[in-house]
Amino acid sequence: MEFNNDKPIYIQIADYICDKIVTSTWKEEERIPSVRELGADLQVNPNTAMRTYEYLQNKHIIYNKRGIGYFVAENAMQYVTQLQREDFFDQQLPRVFKAMLSLNIPFEELQNHYSIFINQHVE
Amino acid sequence: MEFNNDKPIYIQIADYICDKIVTSTWKEEERIPSVRELGADLQVNPNTAMRTYEYLQNKHIIYNKRGIGYFVAENAMQYVTQLQREDFFDQQLPRVFKAMLSLNIPFEELQNHYSIFINQHVE
Amino acid sequence: MEFNNDKPIYIQIADYICDKIVTSTWKEEERIPSVRELGADLQVNPNTAMRTYEYLQNKHIIYNKRGIGYFVAENAMQYVTQLQREDFFDQQLPRVFKAMLSLNIPFEELQNHYSIFINQHVE
Amino acid sequence: MEFNNDKPIYIQIADYICDKIVTSTWKEEERIPSVRELGADLQVNPNTAMRTYEYLQNKHIIYNKRGIGYFVAENAMQYVTQLQREDFFDQQLPRVFKAMLSLNIPFEELQNHYSIFINQHVE
């Protein structure tokens, strides 16, 4: 896995895991890799993997059974999507709209780009 | 001026200056405040102001006449808006569209939120 | 290490590092000292070392792995020598030739001085 | 006149004046422009022109008659050329030779570039 520089690595890993959950690759109540395994898989320091798990645990997306490992929480999938939607509507969208205002970009142009984008991502 | 914590101050100042340029508050070839003035105005250390000017000079948005001060570069306005548009279409928009796909948000919903946003930002 | 006054210290450190790279003392993809180590080694403030690393990173001679340190970039050696050759042929040499013209110094005299110089620098 | 950023402007002006002297455009014992005139001609602050004159006076290339103006010194032409020769042989040349050593540039290559240079500068 490759990492950007605009986000902390541990956050990018969290996104990656959330993706696994949303797509049901990792199902609810299922055990997920140990910090060491995850670290080895993604070529990061186990501490960084640990940080991701702490982060996700604080958000109640995963939970920990002591001495056993980490597990996907109940309703995690639904919860993650909800968080993502909130982020989308409360953070991303306003920022985009603000940019459109200051750059004088009409809504129609958005629509054009959306059509193009869709065509490229549907096969 | 107030600063967030999600971006370095010197970047936020750079954004602030770009805004001045885009709105023609500071015109091309016009002298802009000295590092000391800017620092005093925005209540930051002159070094931080200096850092902003270095940053903007590297991007060819401002330039320096030795012993005299910094000046808005030729075509700076056009250049800045172009950079902003590129960032919008190449970075922000694809991210939004990707999120829409994975969250199953139809384009119509976008339109609704846009209407609401516009109503709030028009007098 | 001792520093001149005709160049900023951070540039002189950059030259010093480029020298390490060109002579393969520091090899490609190899980790280089942390800003604190380098500062301690060369008896300069870590900030100054940091300034050098920023400078070299902008020139793509070194790169950064977050939280880990700075590394010599791929092809850095080749790249640095190329930069030096360009500077030599495009900047230094024309200046020398121009001076020779205006001072009426024949090419033969250059050759003499070269012989003397070589004798002094060969063991 | 246009100025580089790698030398102080007042030095560049001094070079410009020395050139006038060497080429006998400004002859010995001849009055040269006042600081105000020179400043206006070259579009620089009179203070900067003044600095140049101070600099050249310290090197005994020009001298001052109070209330009248600045004059090219006796034997200035000869003296300037001598200074330039010294700079050439003591400063520039060793630097070039050093660069040749570290870049593995053989003397023959120098000769080639010299031929090219000469062809371009002779009509």
Next chain:
DNA sequence: GTGGTCTAGACCACC
């Protein structure tokens, strides 16, 4: 441990 940012204050050359 790492880099990165910021402040405070100093000194310098230059215009």
Next chain:
DNA sequence: GTGGTCTAGACCACA
């Protein structure tokens, strides 16, 4: 007056 460099020391997020 201007920018530019440097130091000292602090704090922070990140790996």
